Amino acid sequence: MASKGPSPQDSVPEEDCQLHIKSAQQQQDFSYQSGIAIGFRQLWTMLKRNTILQIRYRRSTFAQTLLGPILFLFLLWVLQKADTSRQLQSNYHPKPWTLSGIDQCQGRTPLDPCINIMFTPDTPEIREILATVNSRNQLREPTVSLKFMNAFTASDLNTLPTETQGMVPVPNGKFIYDYTLQNPNTTRFGIEFSIVQGPPKNYAYQTWFNFTNSANGTDPFGDSLLSFTRAVDEAILLLTDSSSTDLNVSLKDFPKVPPTLASDQVVSSLGAMFFFCSMMVIFICVLNQIVTEKELHLRHSMQMMGLKTLVYWFSWWLSNAVLVLISAVVICGFGTAFGFTVFKNSNFLALLVTFFLFGLSMVTMAFWITTMVKASRTAILIGIFLFIIGLLFESMVFSNSFVGYLWYDASTSPVARYVLMFLPFFNFGKIFLDMSLFATGRFDVLTETYIPGPGFHWSDLYNKVPTDFTPTYDDARTRHPDVPAPIQSWYLMLMNIGVFAILTLYFDQVVADDYGNRRHLMFFLDPSFYGWNIRKKLTTKEWIAAQEANKTKRDARREKMKKGRIPREDEDDNDVDEERRNALDADYETSARICNLQKVFQESAFRKSPLDKIAVKDLCLTLQDGKLLALLGQNGAGKSTTMNMLSGLTKSTGGDALFYGLSMNNEMAEIRSMMGVCPQHDILFGDLTAEEHIQLYAGLKNVPKEEIPKLTEDRLKAVRLWKVKDRLSHTYSGGMKRRLSMVISTLGDPKIIFLDEPTTGMDPTNRRHVWSFIEKFKQGRIIILTTHSMEEADILGDRICVMAHGRLRAIGNSIHLKNKFGAGYRISIMTDPSTTEQVKAIVETKVPGAILKDDSAGALLYQFPPSSMGSIPQLVQWLEGTDSAEIASLPASSSEGNSKNNSDRNTPLPPLNGSSNNSLNTHANNALANSTGHAPKVNALQWGISQTSLEDVFLKLIRDANPDGYQGYEVSSSKEKNVDDHEATLRNRRA
């Protein structure tokens, strides 16, 4: 598991390791591997990655699967409770009371039969009391005549009264409670007597009464109650001797537990809205996750390592399907646990499938939206917007008139219905309503009662909702004759999934990405999209001819557009010319060739303009196995654009490259399978560890599973990240991230590697480790490296090319460039400030061509051309005050030191733990003293001599490329600095 705890420092030495790098012969031959097998391997790898990330983002995953559903169910439950109390208050007796007497009983509607008095026990004495109540009441209310009805037995709990004005004997007080509970608004009074024979005779009775009995709610204890108890008291007292009679009256409210059916209307009517909300949590998380991955270029990075588009989407879809399934199970399980009738009374599997399909269709819809959005903030805003729209929609779906309008109304335009069918929440709303009608029942406004439903069974999926179950709406409308069965909503949600999946894949191709890449709108008509390469495979000769023909056309077009006002460009350097000739010579043996590569960034997306930025212009290069090509150039020279084109990140606007016979323009998928890229900016998953990164990218590269542990150890040790392999990458320092990016680019032992400024931000020790790693790795591979470090180019580059303004300015190995463009030698002299002027005069006399480049606080820097080399011994002799024979060897040995080694590279790779080998030997004086065994008489405190450095060559070439000076130098982007800055930095470093 990853930990963020204290960890070894970046610079802690790792144990020595042996790099196990496959030789060129051992390398995997990706081209012969089955695409399907690689696809499955990548899918498995991506699923593992998604699962790790979902576990790491546990708060978000928890919110999507558990918290969201449970929270919304809980809110629904609270609403249900609130509705319950509303139901209680509405359970009133509709007829107002008078003080005069007991009036007629009345059910919920005036016509409903009802019981006026329910009494127990059924004894002659009590019947007599009640008969007296009746006869005396008729004096006050002549129209009310109470009759004794047939007694209810214990089994009559569900028997509704058939007549009005009845007095019904019942078995006991509990019966009164249960009956009034189950049949609210059927009984006016309940009375339970318990008579204790005296003397004094005790008449105790308990009266049940509806305290919320007034239509206007102003009668909490009730005038009616007063009338009734007074009437009963009167009757008792009339029958007995009042002096020996005790009266004991207690009052009780009718039970107020709400009728279950009524309360569940809340779930039926608001449920879809709440379940929509819970699915929207997943929806917004999906939007955010995928767009963030795009925004951070993580997806690009995986695609550059060979990830297939289909695998990418399918892996996310499967991972989210699991979340949706968990969420659906939680909703159904907790819905049942909360006691909602629609859950208890429906087939569990049917409910589960409904929620699952709804969730999946929403996830697929989110995928589609992500293809059109580039910033995660926009994605979240869109998510919230859709959330509100959906919420309004669901609330309307469940307003009866809207549903009636959409589904049950014959006058609804079928077009409206067809359009709405493309919205998952519409289809979900419809089926959930159907289920509610079946499972819960409905409220009948005519009778003002709830009619229970038969339950929703699996077979009901195929049954149309019965006509008398349809929600009531404006009666003036006629019912649509063909309201579809619930199963149709499943089909529609499946259709939604399919349609959104296709739209996702289509939009993903045709909407331009951050690098401006997009396919033609009709790309699916191109057979190559399906992997059928019907284009004739060109021979190298034909391919070169095609590139040349294209260039001619391009130039003609450009000339026409600029109306012949194309400024004359400098002559190419002869090495550059030769490189071009080699690249265009089919017989020239090379592993890869780049021909007339061009990239124009258009000002306008719709038309070409003279202001279009030519980032790379007609680049021609050859690349050899086992040779590293270092690309140098000032900011904005076109290095990264070149790398991006070659790695397939950006489409070229002209030219092509052939890697091992595969065309960059037409066979990028194959090239990618043998390519590794270390981009300029680290593209890492902040919540994955170094080890997990290696496992992910090795999986995408189809490295055999059994090799991955060893590979991980080897590579991480090589760049000294092994000890921090379990730390999340967002806790890494800049240099550590860079090293991890470097290692990732070498996974799968690619034949072609692009390293864009791989050591930026690394400390000198780690930089040397990385250099050593690259040096060991380059055998049998093509490596192109861009850098701003001259030292790096000098050490690693078998060939170095310098670019300026998108053009190649010079190419060759370090020695060749120094000899060709170098300004000779440099000598630095540290003097006593009091003798500086004297030293200057002597130097200028002894070395006639010497140019003073720097003079500060006694530190002199002279440059002199190779032609002045002969005067150096004399100068050194003077500086040292030693005999000339001894001294004469010094510059030569110094320069030899710099130029030892083979013809490809003049500077040896320094030892891993060595310090920087600066060619400017400022300690030569001391060295000489040691070698001669005596302390010489010196005219300078210190001095050193060196050949012109690569920096000087670079600066010269850049200066030549900007003959008007740097003032007019075009700064094309904010990140760019001009050459002056660069030179100043170099000067500071030297100082």
Ligand SMILES: Nc1ncnc2c1ncn2[C@@H]1O[C@H](COP(=O)(O)OP(=O)(O)OP(=O)(O)O)[C@@H](O)[C@H]1O
């Ligand atoms: N997407 C783009 N749209 C327009 N112009 C671009 C775009 N990307 C790069 N450019 C321009 O293309 C030129 C080459 O840019 P590129 O990034 O290749 O330079 P570079 O040599 O890699 O510089 P650096 O050393 O700063 O990374 C620059 O002038 C830059 O402004």
